[in-house]
Every structure is written in structure tokens, then in C-alpha cells.
Amino acid sequence: MGNPKAFTYIPRKEAGYRPVSERIYDFGEVEQTLNREDRKLQASRCMDCGIPFCHWACPLGNKMPEWQDLIYKGKWKEGVEVLHETNNFPDFTGRICPAPCEKSCVLALHEAPVTIRENEAAVTEVAFLEGMIVPRPPKTRTGKKVAVIGSGPAGLAAAQQLNRKGHLVTVYEKDKYVGGLMRYGIPNFKLNKNVIDRRIAQLEAEGIIFKTNVEVGVTLPGKKIMDNFDAVCIAIGSGHPRDINPKGRELKGIHFAMEYLSQANQLIMGEKVDERKLINAKDKHVVVIGGGDTGSDCVGTAVRQGAATITQIEILPQPPVGKNPATPWPFYPNILKTSSSHLEGCTRKWSLNTNQFTGKNGKVTELIVEEVEWKNENGKFNMVPTGKTETLKADLVFLALGFVHPVHDGLLTELGVSFDNRGNVATDKQSRSSVAKVFATGDAQIGASLVVRAIALGRKVAEDIHAELTTLH
Numbered sequence: 001m002g003n004p005k006a007f008t009y010i011p012r013k014e015a016g017y018r019p020v021s022e023r024i025y026d027f028g029e030v031e032q033t034l035n036r037e038d039r040k041l042q043a044s045r046c047m048d049c050g051i052p053f054c055h056w057a058c059p060l061g062n063k064m065p066e067w068q069d070l071i072y073k074g075k076w077k078e079g080v081e082v083l084h085e086t087n088n089f090p091d092f093t094g095r096i097c098p099a100p101c102e103k104s105c106v107l108a109l110h111e112a113p114v115t116i117r118e119n120e121a122a123v124t125e126v127a128f129l130e131g132m133i134v135p136r137p138p139k140t141r142t143g144k145k146v147a148v149i150g151s152g153p154a155g156l157a158a159a160q161q162l163n164r165k166g167h168l169v170t171v172y173e174k175d176k177y178v179g180g181l182m183r184y185g186i187p188n189f190k191l192n193k194n195v196i197d198r199r200i201a202q203l204e205a206e207g208i209i210f211k212t213n214v215e216v217g218v219t220l221p222g223k224k225i226m227d228n229f230d231a232v233c234i235a236i237g238s239g240h241p242r243d244i245n246p247k248g249r250e251l252k253g254i255h256f257a258m259e260y261l262s263q264a265n266q267l268i269m270g271e272k273v274d275e276r277k278l279i280n281a282k283d284k285h286v287v288v289i290g291g292g293d294t295g296s297d298c299v300g301t302a303v304r305q306g307a308a309t310i311t312q313i314e315i316l317p318q319p320p321v322g323k324n325p326a327t328p329w330p331f332y333p334n335i336l337k338t339s340s341s342h343l344e345g346c347t348r349k350w351s352l353n354t355n356q357f358t359g360k361n362g363k364v365t366e367l368i369v370e371e372v373e374w375k376n377e378n379g380k381f382n383m384v385p386t387g388k389t390e391t392l393k394a395d396l397v398f399l400a401l402g403f404v405h406p407v408h409d410g411l412l413t414e415l416g417v418s419f420d421n422r423g424n425v426a427t428d429k430q431s432r433s434s435v436a437k438v439f440a441t442g443d444a445q446i447g448a449s450l451v452v453r454a455i456a457l458g459r460k461v462a463e464d465i466h467a468e469l470t471t472l473h
Helices: 037-043 055-056 064-072 076-086 090-096 104-112 115-129 153-166 193-205 222-228 259-269 292-307 411-415 452-469
Strands: 147-151 167-174 209-211 231-234 254-256 286-287 309-313 347-350 352-360 363-378 380-391 395-401 403-404 438-440
Touching: 037 064, 055 064, 055 147, 064 115, 064 347, 064 352, 090 193, 115 292, 147 222, 147 259, 153 167, 153 193, 153 231, 153 452, 209 259, 222 403, 222 411, 231 411, 231 452, 254 259, 259 292, 259 309, 259 395, 286 292, 286 380, 292 309, 292 395, 309 380, 352 380, 380 411, 438 452
Parallel strands: 147 167, 147 231, 167 209, 231 438, 254 395, 286 309, 286 395, 309 347
Antiparallel strands: 352 363, 363 380
């Protein structure tokens, strides 16, 4: 390392967020950036610890110490090249990855890890700004054709890797624009969609064909894909939302979180939305059920739409603040996470189970919740009702409860693939499904997970498909 002692006298410095008073009136990215000199200083804090736990914790196996050192030395081009060796889209992960690498950084023992995620976004921005990231089309073509169904991070990573190996790749996307949940599920205040657009332009220049507004298995028969391609990669994500069914669930005003977030992004992009189905939180009492990132995104979106009040509830207990002995370093910690959206105005409540929705004229007006306790019985936690109830005002309720498995109707049913016991596409170690020449990757294969893991699985399925195609005679 260029300066192995920098961590002893250079403190961790985060870019921070734009002021709340400013950012809640627009959907611009909330996170700010540091200047290059500050960023170089932050990269210098990588301490040459000997065992890179950051590398171990990253699903992509990013080489953190190497590219941190290159940034510190001002070698931005070399730094971004090392980053791209393992990660197709560091500009995505640098914005929306929860950074397991930082949680396992040795300096996290003192709660001051290297700002790896911010550095990742910064080096990619410099690389785009100065023309360091250019299309890399293959020099030769194999003549083999691969269909990638789904254009989220797994599908895009698989497509780029396969294309660079010389295969002809066509990506099918059911929505109007490419990007999957990165485009339609993640708010612009976390990921500006221009970041996706410039990558799509790069992939198109490399020779990848994108076909949008095509839902394979619905508007285009899966049989046509099977007949026209040498391999098919299923990368449709995990789109079947988890639901709850208390009394009153049928009332209007109760929506799945992704329905709300997708619609908000569509409006920003200028897509037409049926006015009868518009979901707007302005002047409404909003309750978000689910304490994860998707719930947090609902909070931030409702803030920007001018909600009267926002309450986010979670059935599990409040996690510890700071450190949790149950999840020690270098493992990912289960601790209280406060997002930028939470800081904008939100009441958070834990250990609450939704018992009933009540309403008037067919529309939800309240929900009745009950406090629960979690008791450890022989190593298994069981939920025990306490009888203590509370009534919350609710003109809008968003269910942010995660996803169960990929949507089975349509493509997966038509192809006849087998499912595992969780309802995901069952695959072997080479990412092959039960149907010949059909592979699966990303959330469709393992269930809802991180963008960084989706990219890793997309890269793996590309290797598996390439191996299959090059061994066929």
C-alpha cells in the first residue's frame, strides 16, 4: 500500500446527504460527493491488513485493497479497470449496495471502515466523465445465440459477459425501459436512471440487442424463444410479493410496495399511468408495513408526495444500535439501520402485528395492530401476542413484506421448469434448470437478494452457458 498508516490519522469522512429541507422537494439523488483529493485520502485509509475480509464478504469478490491503492495514487483508470475485472456495474453497486465489504473491513472494529461503497461510485464517475469506460465489442463471433429474459442486474451482467465471449445476445424486457427493479423499483433519489441509461448505451454499442415491451410467455410464446436460440437465461427476478390476509385486506388503499414505487418512477419518466389507478400520498396518513429497504423507499417517496403522516411498522423487535453480539464482525451485523428517508420524517414502530384493517365506503381508514413478543424456545423464536392493541390512522397502506419467489404464470409454466421448495427455479451447480438449454440466475434462482449478488450470479450463469455452448457439437 502507498500509505499503510494513513488510517491512524485520517478519519473516515462520508459525503453525506443533501439537506432535508432541499431534497424532500425533488427526486434527485440525496447522496452528495466528495472532491477527488478527499476521495484519495479516504482510499488511503485502506490499511493493508493482510487478510482482506472485505474481499471475502463481497459476493463479487471485488479486489478492494488493490483498487483503493490505485485511487490513492491517482491512478483512476487502472483503479476502475481492476474494479471491472469482477464487477460489471460498480456505478450501480456504489449507490445501492448495502456494502457487506465495509461491514467486514478491519477498521469496522472501530466503527470507521474505509468508505468502499462511496469510493466505488466515485471512481466510476471519474471514469465515465473522462472517457475511460468505452464499449468493448467482441473481436469475433461464435454464431451461437442466447436469449436473456429480464434486464435487471443479473440479466444485464449475464448479457455483457456472454456477448464479450462472442455469443449473439438478445435481452427481452416486459416493461417499456430496460433495468428491471433498478429502474422501476428503486427511487430516483437513490439511483438516478441516467446511470442505467449510459450503461445500456455501452451494452448496445457492444452488440447486445434489447427488445422491450415483450413479456416472454405472455405476449411472445416461450416456444419461439426455445426454437430460435441455443440457450435461454431466465433472469426475471423474484416478482411474487409476500402478502398478509387480516380482516379488511380487500379495502381500497392497500397496495403492494412495488406497485407504488413502480408507478412513482413511471410518472417521473413520463410514462402513461391509468388515472383511475393513481396512488398519491399527498395529505394522506400513510402506514408502511415492513421495516426493510423497500419500506424505507416507500417512506421517502411518500415524503416527496406530501404525506400528512408516515408510520413504518415492523413485526420483529427493534435491532440493537451500534453493535450486536449476536452478529459479530466480520459478519454482516443485524443492527438498527436508519436510511436517508427515515431522516426526512417518519415514525418507526417495532414488534407490531397487523390484526385488522378497517374502513369506510370500501376504503381503508385505520389499521389495528397488536404488540407481540418474541420468545426463544429451544433455539427457535416464536411470536407471542400480548393483547396490547393500537389503532393507526391509515388512508394508504403499503405492504413492503418482501417477495416469495418468481412469478410462475406465463413463462415458467410454459417452459415447464421445476421449482425448489421455496418456489424458485431449481438449478444444478451449473445454473441449469430441469429443461434442456434453459438456465436461471439472480433472484429467480435464489430468491430476493442484493444487487451485488445478482451481478455475481449473472456472471456465473454466463460462464456456465458459455461452457455448455462451447462443448456442444
